[in-house]
Amino acid sequence: MPRVTFPHVAESYRSFKMLMEDLGNEVILPPRPSKHTLDLGVRYAPEFACFPVKILLGTYLETCPKGVELIVTSGGVGPCRAGHYAQLHKKILHSLGYPVDIVVFEPPRLYPLDFLHNIQRLNPRRMSYRAIYECIRRAWRKLQALDNVEKLTHKVRPRETIRGATTRTYRRVLEWIDRAYSLVEIEEAERSALEELQKVPQDPNRDVLRVGIVGEVYVLLEPASNLEIEEALGNLGVEVERSLFLTGWTRDNTWAETTEGLTVKEAAMPYLPELLGGHGRDSIGNTVLYAKRGFDGVIQLAPFTCIPEIVARTILPRVSEEHNIPVLTFFLDEQTGKAGMTTRLEAFVDLMRRKKAARRPA
Amino acid sequence: MKAYLGIDVGSVSTNIVILSEAGEVLTGLYLRTQGRPIEAIQSGLKAARESLKPGVEIAGVGTTGSGRYLAGVMVGADVIKNEITAHAVAACMLVPDVKTVLEIGGQDSKIIILRNGVVIDFAMNTVCAAGTGSFLDQQAARLNIPIEQFGELALQSTNPVRIAGRCTVFAESDMIHKQQMGHALPDIINGLCEALVRNYLNNVGKGKEILPPVVFQGGVAANIGIKAAFERALGMPVLVPEHHKIMGAIGAAQLAAEKVAGTGQTGFKGFGITELPYRTRSFECDGCPNACEIAEIYEKDRVIGRWGARCPRWDVI
Known part of the structure; x- marks a missing residue:
């Protein structure tokens, strides 16, 4: 059995592990990115490469010594450096003496043949396309379940009456979804997990602020890379809504909620008519949409030296002013300190609270 | 009372x-x-x-x-x-209609934008501490001038000297270079004040709408050379409250x-x-590869606070 691994993106490994094993691969699980991961990544990555490159390289350097033969990762769309990183990783790993190969998945809609070819490389059992399709469907459903449960923690955490109760319950129910295999089991586990989370003691009358989170996909999705900002905000009494999930359900959601039925792209158009790679345009469009939906603020997360987000960052002050919504940006890398982030988050929450109080008629 | x-x-x-x-x-x-x-x-x-x-x-x-x-x-x-x-x-208490607060402390510098008594925007220095109090302290010590006289000396300047202020290390090199060239000390100190203000406005203050009344506080506000440099750069009066150091x-x-x-x-x-006797202690948590550095403080023999963990493991005291 080929030994495969993949990047660690929050809890998604639970789904990818199932899929890879179903197709007949041996999975070497990526560990949650830690200080050790970063040390490895920073040591061998180019200094000015962006943060995700360093974390991913560090992760590979933790799994490769365990005998990984094949790394599965995704490519990038548009003029963003991330599209080249798989090749860069491969070169660095080879130079360090790990003869691994990398399978890069590009969007199947743009490269259908590539997609099928890649699938075959991960299909040592030579399963039929129909059987593979069933496996992918289950994996996708599991990913959706993971996203839905995470989304609920964003609502419950700011209202919890016992500090840390949401996180503890979340850790527990994740295991239920992890163990579920068939579609029926996955749906059942998701239902029980959501119910269990709702049972966390909450104060429904608490004055909770709503903050939208925009930015680059990896630092958005992987809590280990953003110093668990969503948890920190939840503990400060802030309900977060992230503009991106792996299963991407939010897009439909936001369409329905704005009165004009704007898409993210349309909302960004007056400010940035060009696609600049990564999620730069989405950061702007989503900020506009959050403002229209009455959110109290927006936080932009970006890897240090990320060009698309730097461009977005320079445009956001105008969006912030014209749509009257406070925006706070964090550039993240291995040098980012938790203390500085905490101070800024606390100040930002105070700012939003006082703004909200001033708006309310006395 | x-x-x-x-x-x-x-x-x-x-x-x-x-x-x-x-x-x-x-x-x-x-x-x-x-x-x-x-x-x-x-x-x-x-x-x-x-x-x-x-x-x-x-x-x-x-x-x-x-x-x-x-x-x-x-x-x-x-x-x-x-x-x-x-x-x-604090700024709102002393100047109720304040619209801009410039604050420069030991290692932090911040700008706070207020409208109608409510903070609407703020920024803090991120990657660099160039232009904060610690650097001025260092330079005063290097030049053997009491920090309290730094500002007054700057005001005696008659000829502008431009100091590179983006990075404190390079600013120091540039100051030494200007000294070796024979520029007068007050001119160099004034150049440093202007470089710090330029750096502050271009980094921390970038993109912010600075409207009067402007209040300048923090330890560095005691330096009249910096205050004067701010007034020149902004083209408006800058108020330094009596209690600027303890705002x-x-x-x-x-x-x-x-x-x-x-x-x-x-x-x-x-x-x-x-x-009461207080003592602190720190250790590396071995719960996961994050190896968080946990610090704790004891009052007599009882732990009263812990910091540094990225998970709730050490929250219970």
């Missing part, structure tokens, strides 16, 4: 304020932290108690600054607030007063804590 205690534990100074109910500063102390915050807090509180007039009772206490959590658990703070909010609150502590005391007005009671442990 009721009064409120505000404690601002910063990198360079620990400031303690006792504020009357009417918002007057009864006591304002500015002490050097010298890397020993616990001792600074204890000796500061001793001095504060001695300054207290008979009949004055501490009805609430607030802490701020980078050492706010440490100070908070030591004194039993009613409110533990970040520096940005504390500075904004954070004033804000913390005011926030404590607001908090206590709502709850009706204080958690203040009393000035007796100046006699």
Whole structure:
């Protein structure tokens, strides 16, 4: 059995592990990115490469010594450096003496043949396309379940009456979804997990602020890379809504909620008519949409030296002013300190609270 | 008479304020932290108690600054607030219609934009501490000039000298270079003040709408050379409040007063804590590969606070 691994993106490994094993691969699980991961990544990555490159390289350097033969990762769309990183990783790993190969998945809609070819490389059992399709469907459903449960923690955490109760319950129910295999089991586990989370003691009358989170996909999705900002905000009494999930359900959601039925792209158009790679345009469009939906603020997360987000960052002050919504940006890398982030988050929450109080008629 | 205690534990100074109910500063102390915050807090509180007039009772206490959590658990703070909010609150008390607050402390510099008494935007220096108090301290020491005279010397400048101010290390090289070339000291010091202001406005103040009244506070506001450089760069008057060095502590005391007005009671442990033994300890957690560095503080033999964990493992005290 080929030994495969993949990047660690929050809890998604639970789904990818199932899929890879179903197709007949041996999975070497990526560990949650830690200080050790970063040390490895920073040591061998180019200094000015962006943060995700360093974390991913560090992760590979933790799994490769365990005998990984094949790394599965995704490519990038548009003029963003991330599209080249798989090749860069491969070169660095080879130079360090790990003869691994990398399978890069590009969007199947743009490269259908590539997609099928890649699938075959991960299909040592030579399963039929129909059987593979069933496996992918289950994996996708599991990913959706993971996203839905995470989304609920964003609502419950700011209202919890016992500090840390949401996180503890979340850790527990994740295991239920992890163990579920068939579609029926996955749906059942998701239902029980959501119910269990709702049972966390909450104060429904608490004055909770709503903050939208925009930015680059990896630092958005992987809590280990953003110093668990969503948890920190939840503990400060802030309900977060992230503009991106792996299963991407939010897009439909936001369409329905704005009165004009704007898409993210349309909302960004007056400010940035060009696609600049990564999620730069989405950061702007989503900020506009959050403002229209009455959110109290927006936080932009970006890897240090990320060009698309730097461009977005320079445009956001105008969006912030014209749509009257406070925006706070964090550039993240291995040098980012938790203390500085905490101070800024606390100040930002105070700012939003006082703004909200001033708006309310006395 | 009721009064409120505000404690601002910063990198360079620990400031303690006792504020009357009417918002007057009864006591304002500015002490050097010298890397020993616990001792600074204890000796500061001793001095504060001695300054207290008979009949004055501490009805609430607030802490701020980078050492706010440490100070908070030591004194039993009613409110533990970040520096940005504390500075904004204090500026609003002294100049009610303030629209811009420039604050430069030991290692932080921030800008706070207010409209109608509400903070609408703020920024803090991120990757670089160039242009904060510590650097000025260093340069004053290097030139063997008391830091208090730095500003006055700058005002004696007759000829502008441009110093590269993006990075303190390069700024120092540039200053030395200008000295070797034979430029007069006041001109160089003035050039440094202008470089710091330029750096501040281009980094921290980038993209911010700076409208008057502008209040300049923090330890560096004592430097009249920097104040003058700000006025030249902005083309508007810059107000330096009387208590500019202890504004954070004033804000913390005011926030404590607001908090206590709502709850009706204080958690203040009393000035007796100046006699208690405190010690700190740190260790590396072995729970996961993150290896968080946990610091804890003991009051006598009891743990009263822990920091540094990225998960709730050490939250229970």
